[in-house]
Amino acid sequence: MHFCSCALIALLLAVASADHHLHHNRGSEDHMSCHKLSAPNADFAFALYKRLNARTAAGNNIFFSPLGISTALSVLSTGAHSETHSQLFSSLGYSTLNQTQVNEAYQHLFHVLGQSQENQKLDVGNTIAVHSGFSPLEKFLNDVKQHYSGEVLQINFTNPAEAADKINRHIANKTQDKIKDMVNDVDPETMMMLINYVYFKGKQKPFIREWTHEDDFHVDGSTKAQVDMMMRMDYYHFYEDAVNHASIIVLPYNSNYDDCPS
Ligand SMILES: *[C@@H]1O[C@H](CO)[C@@H](O)[C@H](O)[C@H]1NC(C)=O
Ligand SMILES: *[C@@H]1O[C@H](CO)[C@@H](O)[C@H](O)[C@H]1NC(C)=O
Numbered sequence: 031m032h033f034c035s036c037a038l039i040a041l042l043l044a045v046a047s048a049d050h051h052l053h054h055n056r057g058s059e060d061h062m063s064c065h066k067l068s069a070p071n072a073d074f075a076f077a078l079y080k081r082l083n084a085r086t087a088a089g090n091n092i093f094f095s096p097l098g099i100s101t102a103l104s105v106l107s108t109g110a111h112s113e114t115h116s117q118l119f120s121s122l123g124y125s126t127l128n129q130t131q132v133n134e135a136y137q138h139l140f141h142v143l144g145q146s147q148e149n150q151k152l153d154v155g156n157t158i159a160v161h162s163g164f165s166p167l168e169k170f171l172n173d174v175k176q177h178y179s180g181e182v183l184q185i186n187f188t189n190p191a192e193a194a195d196k197i198n199r200h201i202a203n204k205t206q207d208k209i210k211d212m213v214n215d216v217d218p219e220t221m222m223m224l225i226n227y228v229y230f231k232g233k234q235k236p237f238i239r240e241w242t243h244e245d246d247f248h249v250d251g252s253t254k255a256q257v258d259m260m261m262r263m264d265y266y267h268f269y270e271d272a273v274n275h276a277s278i279i280v281l282p283y284n285s286n287y288d289d290c291p292s
């Protein structure tokens with residue numbers, strides 16, 4: 031059911047664009063900043079989706095966070111130079127931008143995402159686990175802290191079990207204990223590990239209980255199951271992409287995001 035990941039992409043982009051309506055009082059320079067990323071990040075998301083889809087058996091689900099991957103690669107690019115840097119930038123679709131512009135755009139994006147909404151909590155950020163005794167350039171660490179909602183964690187990777195435990199506890203802390211055993215096999219030669227996390231808890235608009243009824247859920251082409259179907263009548267932003275055989279729907283949470291980007 032590839033539909034799911036499309037909806038996810040739409041939701042992430044919707045979140046990224048929603049500030050448009052929330053910060054009318056900000057300066058126009060600042061206001062534009064995170065929008066620089068919208069088009070390249072959307073293109074990257076679909077290009078990556080196509081690659082993943084090509085390697086996934088028919089009928090299997092694909093679930094990924096394109097924004098998380100763009101962010102992690104952008105963090106990496108702040109520490110990269112020359113050929114490596116230009117390859118990262120061209121893959122991300124940032125060739126017309128420079129690192130300063132990208133950093134500032136992400137800083138703005140994290141600022142927007144950090145504004146808590148009523149009935150929902152979104153926590154996104156990055157952590158760099160650095161091997162104790164290894165000192166990356168101070169500028170790199172500072173850029174990640176300043177622009178990518180970043181944190182630096184000292185880890186002694188020589189002891190893999192202890193390192194994994196410390197990293198897992200950190201991730202559990204950032205995800206309200208939802209993700210507890212992310213890593214188990216840490217390479218003792220590791221110098222740095224980049225961790226990107228997203229925690230989201232939102233309240234959907236309520237459904238009318240009386241409208242719930244049993245109906246067929248088509249698990250695949252030949253299997254169906256009777257399940258309770260919730261129903262709601264409303265207007266939704268919906269897009270059908272015939273070329274990519276995809277349908278995209280924006281399902282807003284119970285927040286200000288009703289006013290979706292067009
Ligand atoms: C990045 O691009 C902006 C806008 O074109 C420019 O003002 C700035 O000097 C550039 N920064 C670097 C480090 O090249
Ligand atoms: C890391 O752990 C190893 C093994 O426990 C120890 O020998 C080493 O001194 C530690 N390194 C640092 C920088 O603490």
Ligand SMILES: *[C@@H]1O[C@H](CO)[C@@H](O)[C@H](O)[C@H]1NC(C)=O
Pocket residue numbers: 202203204206207
């Ligand atoms: C995460 O760590 C912070 C700081 O140590 C602590 O205040 C908070 O309660 C922790 N959260 C969870 C879910 O463990």
